[in-house]
Amino acid sequence: MSETVRISIDAKEYATEKGRTILEAARDNGVYIPTLCYFDGIAPTGTCRVCTVNVNGRPMAACTTPVAEGMTIENDTPELNEMRKTIIELLFVEGNHFCPSCEKSGTCDLQALAYRFKLMAPRFEYEFSQRDLDATPPKLIIERNRCILCKRCVKAIFADDGKALFAVSNRGNRAMINIDDKLAKTMSDELAEKAMNICPVGAIIKKGKGFSTPIGKRKYDTKPIGIENQVSS
Numbered sequence: 001m002s003e004t005v006r007i008s009i010d011a012k013e014y015a016t017e018k019g020r021t022i023l024e025a026a027r028d029n030g031v032y033i034p035t036l037c038y039f040d041g042i043a044p045t046g047t048c049r050v051c052t053v054n055v056n057g058r059p060m061a062a063c064t065t066p067v068a069e070g071m072t073i074e075n076d077t078p079e080l081n082e083m084r085k086t087i088i089e090l091l092f093v094e095g096n097h098f099c100p101s102c103e104k105s106g107t108c109d110l111q112a113l114a115y116r117f118k119l120m121a122p123r124f125e126y127e128f129s130q131r132d133l134d135a136t137p138p139k140l141i142i143e144r145n146r147c148i149l150c151k152r153c154v155k156a157i158f159a160d161d162g163k164a165l166f167a168v169s170n171r172g173n174r175a176m177i178n179i180d181d182k183l184a185k186t187m188s189d190e191l192a193e194k195a196m197n198i199c200p201v202g203a204i205i206k207k208g209k210g211f212s213t214p215i216g217k218r219k220y221d222t223k224p225i226g227i228e229n230q231v232s233s
């Protein structure tokens with residue numbers, strides 16, 4: 001039988017199971033913690049830090065931190081939400097994101113979080129990074145201008161023999177996502193669709209499909225991200 005653990009989030013008490021992460025415990029209890037790199041079913045990496053909460057006064061990634069008895073968690077505070085907004089802003093200025101022409105507009109987690117955190121115009125200068133687009137895979141376009149290097153595709157998209165199709169090469173601001181040329185040629189439509197859907201932004205776009213769901217009727221057009229627990233600030 002699982003062991004029950006009691007925690008508090010924003011001064012409200014919740015019961016959860018030992019072994020759950022803070023993010024899982026929050027979701028189980030209907031509390032929204034914003035995330036970007038996290039995806040259900042993929043081992044969390046804690047890379048984007050959007051889910052940062054204060055645990056007993058210390059900032060920790062909610063997606064990778066397991067719950068413990070008596071843990072005191074702060075989530076929906078002006079300071080944490082400002083930090084999250086800053087992360088989103090930095091991602092916008094670091095890449096080249098042109099939302100109106102993107103197939104993922106309306107289903108993009110980055111765009112949806114920007115709306116949630118009321119990002120109007122970034123406070124930082126655009127970098128206009130020089131990044132290229134790879135249209136050589138038969139089923140996909142890889143648009144590195146939009147890639148936020150969350151590594152969801154790396155951890156979730158595999159060929160039949162278990163080899164990963166995607167990988168990150170280089171480090172720091174030269175890091176970029178790549179696809180294995182040979183494996184890309186074996187990719188089925190289903191796997192290409194899965195890769196596109198797993199990408200939180202419009203960095204993986206399946207060829208031969210465009211705007212089949214009209215703007216205005218997409219996922220976040222009808223239900224803004226995290227609507228169940230609006231940001232207080």
Ligand code: SF4
Pocket residue numbers: 146147148149150151152153154166177198199200201203204
């Ligand atoms: S291509 Fe998409 S899923 Fe892959 S690392 Fe970039 S943003 Fe993440």
